[in-house]
Amino acid sequence: MTTSITMPALSPTMEEGNLAKWHVKVGDKIEPGQVIAEIETDKATMEVEAVDEGVIAEILVPEGSQGVKVNTPIATLAGEGEAAKPVKKEETLQAQKKATQTQSSSPLVGEGSEGGAGGASSGENTAATPPPTAPTRGGERVLASPLARRLAEQGGIDLSGLRGSGPNGRIVKSDIEAAAKSPRAAQAPQQSREVAKPAPQQAPAHLSLEQQGIRPGSYDLVPLDLMRKTIAKRMTASFRDVPHFPLTIDLEIDALLKARGEINKRFADNGVKISVNDMCIKAAALALKLVPEANASYTPDGLAMHHHADIGVAVAIPHGLITPIVWAAETKGLAxxxxxxxxxxxxxxxxxxxxxxFQGGTFTISNMGMLGIKSFASIINEPHGMIMSIGAGEKRPIVKNDALAIATMMTVTVTCDHRVVDGALGAAFLKAFKSFLEDPMAMLL
Known part of the structure; x- marks a missing residue:
């Protein structure tokens, strides 16, 4: 029996992926557990293993393909000794369309579980609003590019009355521009407008750069990759949906720098090289254990009080960032x-x-001090209740014992999810964090 190999969902939030590489070819016999392909998601490139045994009958999606929807057939597998029944291209397109519709109408289950940047919190309101019904011509769906649909909607142009100049009669931008100059083509049936039910209110369409005054040809458009799309989506959701507020404190880190230097000098032969960021991870983990109410996540059913301080640390990578996690950081030494x-x-x-x-965690640290940034506030990385932003250490004049002095100071800001951490709780956490960082020996107790 011929079966389909589909694009797998490699994370709870994955909707599409890039098929980076095939490790098999048509005619190859495969076994369960064998690596057959490499899939590039928004966060990583992962190997895909075969689930069934058989012979690769057909490769439906070539390597290098971008934006392949989850559950889309990418190859067919025939039982050993069987003649392959090829999957028609139309069936592949229908499966991809079905997968897209299913994802757009289903709740984003586990959206906040990824350690990456932000995400929609789980709950009743995470289901996406169904898209408007596509125009039809004689009972058939009108083919049009997303840009053409948006321009037609803005200009009140009836797509069903147009003939496209794109592939397979697809309506493209130039067709809409031509229709806009033709009053007859641009007129939508008035009778349909009068009897049609008012459409549900939706967010206004994003204006093009030209509509915002940017001259055509004055810029280069770099397509969004999966990582940048995901960052844009989840940061927007987090900033919009999470009631957040910042708390900022200045720390004196001369003792910290001295302790770090002594540790690195003493244990250099053992390959130990501690950074300020490593000490901040340890201090944050201990502070979360000292103030356990701050080590929590919001859910519609209640507050999740975490057993360990699992610290996600923002790492800049090409085209974005990712937050790998130091699990149970409170139990680990600096080395x-x-x-x-x-x-x-x-x-x-x-x-x-x-x-x-990189998926999960309970708290995030973002350190831009090495880039010379003095102070900043990060967007909460759901489902974490807080994210810490660490600025650069620098010599500043301070008042100590009623006298002017010079000390190395560092500004730290925590952005708090007010559903989980209120002002007093956030302040208690920062007080504990400061005690560990300004007296590094306390981290050894």
């Missing part, structure tokens, strides 16, 4: 944290992280 972060950061930049290494 182990340093070793783990070096390994995680290296593999993150090469997109070799496994999903379990």
């Amino acid at each position: 182990q944290i340093s070793h783990e972060m070096t390994d995680l950061a290296d593999r993150a930049r090469n997109k070799k992280l496994k999903p379990e290494e």
